[in-house]
Amino acid sequence: MHKSWSEFVRLFASSEFYVSLPFWGAVAIVVVLYRLTARIGAFRDFLLLACSICLLLTLPRFDLTMLGVLLGVCGLTYAIARLLLNSERWTQPKSRQFLTAMGISLNVLVLAFFKYRFFQDFVLNRSTSGLRGSDFVFLIGISYTAFRAMHFVIEAYKRSIQNPTLLNFLNYMLFFPSFISGPIHRYNHFCANSAAARNSSFSSDFKAGLMRVVRGLFKKTVLTVLIFPYTLKNLRVPVQEMSFWQIALGLYAFALYLYFDFSGYTDLAIGTGRLMGFVLPENFNRPFLKPNIQQLWANFHISLTSWLTDYVYWPLSKKLRTFDYFRKNPIFLSNCAIIVTFVVCGIWHGDTAIFVLWGLYHGIGLSVLNIYQKWKRKVRNPVMRKYFTSKLSYAVGVVGTFTFYSIGLIAFLLSTAEMKLLVSRLASDLVMVFATLI
Amino acid sequence: MNKMKALLSGNYTLIAFTFQVFWIIVFFLNRMVSGDAGGVPQFVYVNF
Numbered sequence: 292m293h294k295s296w297s298e299f300v301r302l303f304a305s306s307e308f309y310v311s312l313p314f315w316g317a318v319a320i321v322v323v324l325y326r327l328t329a330r331i332g333a334f335r336d337f338l339l340l341a342c343s344i345c346l347l348l349t350l351p352r353f354d355l356t357m358l359g360v361l362l363g364v365c366g367l368t369y370a371i372a373r374l375l376l377n378s379e380r381w382t383q384p385k386s387r388q389f390l391t392a393m394g395i396s397l398n399v400l401v402l403a404f405f406k407y408r409f410f411q412d413f414v415l416n417r418s419t420s421g422l423r424g425s426d427f428v429f430l431i432g433i434s435y436t437a438f439r440a441m442h443f444v445i446e447a448y449k450r451s452i453q454n455p456t457l458l459n460f461l462n463y464m465l466f467f468p469s470f471i472s473g474p475i476h477r478y479n480h481f482c483a484n485s486a487a488a489r490n491s492s493f494s495s496d497f498k499a500g501l502m503r504v505v506r507g508l509f510k511k512t513v514l515t516v517l518i519f520p521y522t523l524k525n526l527r528v529p530v531q532e533m534s535f536w537q538i539a540l541g542l543y544a545f546a547l548y549l550y551f552d553f554s555g556y557t558d559l560a561i562g563t564g565r566l567m568g569f570v571l572p573e574n575f576n577r578p579f580l581k582p583n584i585q586q587l588w589a590n591f592h593i594s595l596t597s598w599l600t601d602y603v604y605w606p607l608s609k610k611l612r613t614f615d616y617f618r619k620n621p622i623f624l625s626n627c628a629i630i631v632t633f634v635v636c637g638i639w640h641g642d643t644a645i646f647v648l649w650g651l652y653h654g655i656g657l658s659v660l661n662i663y664q665k666w667k668r669k670v671r672n673p674v675m676r677k678y679f680t681s682k683l684s685y686a687v688g689v690v691g692t693f694t695f696y697s698i699g700l701i702a703f704l705l706s707t708a709e710m711k712l713l714v715s716r717l718a719s720d721l722v723m724v725f726a727t728l729i
Numbered sequence: 730m731n732k733m734k735a736l737l738s739g740n741y742t743l744i745a746f747t748f749q750v751f752w753i754i755v756f757f758l759n760r761m762v763s764g765d766a767g768g769v770p771q772f773v774y775v776n777f
Contacts, residue, residue, distance in 0.1 A: 502746060509749035513756050 308350065308471060309559045310511065317346060322566045329489050329568070336458050336485070339567075343467040350471070353431050360430065361465070364401050368394055368440045369460050372447035376455070387448060394444030402437035405430035407642035432470045434639060438598055439464055443478050445602060452478060459485065468563040472556050474574045474594035481569075488568030496565050503562030510555030518548045523704050530705065531712045535720060538713070542697040545704060550579065553592070582688030584656050584695055595636070604632045626661055630654030640703075645710070649702035656695060 308314055321342040328335040347353055371394040374381050381387055403410045408427050411417070417426070443460065446452045455478070463481045519525065523541030526533065533541070557574040564571040578591035588596050608628045611617040617624040630651065637650020670676060678684050701710060737744065 502742070505746060505749050505753070508753050512760075513749075513752045516756060 308346075309507070309556065309563075314346075314349075317349075318563055318566070321346070325567050326493055332489075333458070335489075336462055340458065340462050340465065343462070343465045343470070346467045347432075347465065347470060350431055352429055357430055360401075361436065362461075364397065364436075364440065365461055365464050366457075367397055368444060369455070369457055371397075372444055372452070372455065372460075375444070375447040376450065376452065391444055391448040394447075395441050398437045398440045398444070401430075402433055405433045409642060432472070435470070435473050435475055436464055438475050438595075439478075441602065442475070442598065446478060455482075466564075466569075468560040468567075468569075469571055472553070472560070473592075474557060474560065474572050475598050476572050476594065480572065484569045484571075487570075491568040493568075496568050500562045500565035503558050503565060505562075507555045507558030507560075507562055510551040510558065514551040515548055515555065518544050518551065522548050530709050531716050533716070535717075538717075542700060542704075543693070545700050546579070546693065546697040549700065549703075550575075550591075579693050579696075580689060581692060582685050583660055584653065584692050585660055587692050587696060588653070588657070595639075599632050599636055603635050604628050607631055622661055622665055626658035629657045629661070633657065643707075645702045645707065649699055652699050652702075 324338060324342070325335065328338055344358065348355070348358065371390055375387060375390055375394075381390055404414060405411070405428065411427060443452070443455075443463075447455075459482055460478070462485070463476075463478050466481070469476060521540060521544035523538065523545050526537055526541050528537060530538075554575040561571045561573070572594055574593050576590040576593065578587045581587045581590055608624060611624050611628060617627070631654070633654030634647055634650040636653070637646040637648070640646045640649065667679060670679070701713070705713060
């Protein structure tokens with residue numbers, strides 16, 4: 292009885308995003324106010340900013356100091372973008388590139404400081420000041436806001452942003468449904484949505500938004516709860532003592548748990564945005580039903596992969612094309628760009644060497660696929676060609692891709708010591724299998 | 730049989746919605762009574 296009462300109190304007293312009743316009560320008030328002021332342009336934008344800030348301040352570890360830091364970074368980013376867009380002093384390509392590099396560096400440094408423990412320790416000189424690791428200052432949502440800010444600076448450099456206002460920019464950066472965990476939407480898309488929200492139909496938005504919110508809650512409160520006990524960390528067996536099937540089950544379960552948790556969150560963000568008239572971009576499109584790793588990544592965390600494609604892969608490919616060797620070997624060029632892009636993706640995910648390895652793992656996987664697909668196009672054998680277009684080939688591809696992705700998740704689950712144990716365990720298993728076969 | 734199929738496909742959205750709401754309520758009540766599901770970490774992607 293005591294337990295249920297405390298849980299009841301927790302649900303009513305906490306303001307946890309998307310899973311607590313006070314949060315949804317606040318969202319209902321925001322939606323009503325925002326809809327009522329839909330035609331009063333500037334006031335509506337002020338109201339949205341005020342509501343976003345109020346809701347963000349209820350987040351754990353997000354206080355007025357953190358808000359101040361974030362507003363400061365937003366202000367500097369906006370100032371740099373305005374200079375790139377308007378100032379007559381910054382017309383020379385070199386000076387424009389310098390200013391853009393400043394804007395990007397500012398956000399990379401802020402991201403590194405609030406995300407990577409080693410960098411924060413280095414900047415604050417923690418090893419000599421004697422502060423403990425638990426003093427790590429974490430800025431929630433920084434991974435996503437930093438990428439949005441960099442996008443804004445780069446698009447300002449390209450002059451593809453039209454007359455931005457500080458109010459619109461702050462609303463874009465602090466929009467509460469997508470603040471914590473994306474999607475990483477684009478500024479022009481957000482502004483177009485903001486304008487369209489004025490005349491959008493409440494009944495159709497409400498229906499679509501509600502459906503999406505319920506789907507998100509179902510994934511987060513039902514499916515993740517069902518799957519979570521089977522994930523690798525929760526099997527309550529030491530890694531070195533696990534059977535092959537336990538490891539496989541644990542990894543598959545973790546992949547599904549991660550997907551349902553994250554896509555559930557995205558559904559909630561998209562649904563909440565829709566209730567207010569905003570159409571946020573999709574972040575997932577059945578990624579685990581895709582027949583190869585390239586298609587999986589094109590449909591998993593879409594807003595991140597498209598950001599990396601636009602701002603890492605294509606500029607790098609363009610740069611590499613200036614070298615003769617790369618121009619003559621387009622597959623090699625593409626593979627190098629893919630590997631670098633995925634290493635960046637790995638570094639974005641975490642600050643340990645394991646995440647770099649995780650990025651390399653996926654980059655090399657995609658490169659091998661690239662070479663395989665080139666070979667596949669040259670195959671003339673009719674039996675092989677029939678197999679490539681068969682349902683069996685598709686099914687094998689889906690299972691193989693899901694397995695490849697799940698194995699990569701070891702980086703998110705195990706410590707370096709546990710990984711060593713697991714690898715030695717699997718190696719001894721393989722030796723046993725070979726010994727039996729011989 | 731065909732009528733049943735048509736009925737199901739015609740009301741798929743409503744059926745899925747009701748199914749989801751039903752299980753959300755069941756899990757919510759279960760969480761309140763037992764408090765067991767509170768151990769599932771939320772937003773695994775937040776810290777990335």
